[in-house]
Amino acid sequence: MFNIKFNALDIDGKIVYCYYRNSEGGKKAQAVERTFPYDGFIEFAPELAEMLEGDVYSIYLEDNYTEKKSIDGSYEPLSEEEITYVKSLIERACVNLEFEDLLKPPSIDDQIDEFIKEFFDEEDDPVEQKDFVSDFFKELEDEEENK
Numbered sequence: 001m002f003n004i005k006f007n008a009l010d011i012d013g014k015i016v017y018c019y020y021r022n023s024e025g026g027k028k029a030q031a032v033e034r035t036f037p038y039d040g041f042i043e044f045a046p047e048l049a050e051m052l053e054g055d056v057y058s059i060y061l062e063d064n065y066t067e068k069k070s071i072d073g074s075y076e077p078l079s080e081e082e083i084t085y086v087k088s089l090i091e092r093a094c095v096n097l098e099f100e101d102l103l104k105p106p107s108i109d110d111q112i113d114e115f116i117k118e119f120f121d122e123e124d125d126p127v128e129q130k131d132f133v134s135d136f137f138k139e140l141e142d143e144e145e146n147k
Contacts, residue, residue: 003031004090006061010052014038016045020094032094040102047085061086 005019016038021031042049051059051068058069059078066078066086078086092098106114116133 003063004061004087005063006059006086006090008038008041008048008052008059009057010038010049011057016041016048016089016093018090018093020090034093034099034103036093036099036102041099044099045089048089051082051085059086061090 002020002022002024004021005017007015007017009015014037016036018034018036019031022029048059055070055072056068057071058067059082060067060069061078061083066083067075068078068082069075112133
């Protein structure tokens with residue numbers, strides 16, 4: 001026997017939560033919980049994004065209870081096919097640990113790329129982006145020298 005929970009929200013928190021605990025043989029097993037960023041997770045689970053299209057903003061499964069919540073406050077149970085898919089995601093996330101890379105903090109290069117994206121459009125010339133970064137660090141060096 002095992003206990004499972006799953007919650008995917010594509011608005012507000014934008015997370016995917018997975019929980020798995022195998023309690024076979026009467027032994028209390030350690031639970032495995034994972035909370036992933038929604039945007040990264042759906043790259044590996046595009047069917048989940050399809051399930052959350054339109055007015056549906058949340059998918060929830062806990063053991064034998066399921067629901068898809070809509071923005072208007074209504075909800076309905078998941079189909080058998082959707083339940084099977086969500087259970088496979090829980091197994092992939094908590095048993096096979098397939099999505100662990102999503103839990104790692106971003107590298108310095110990724111952080112710099114995000115910083116640059118805040119100031120430039122994709123249409124901007126990459127040379128200008130590089131000049132901006134070098135100018136930024138040059139200004140920091142100049143301020144340090146002036147102190």
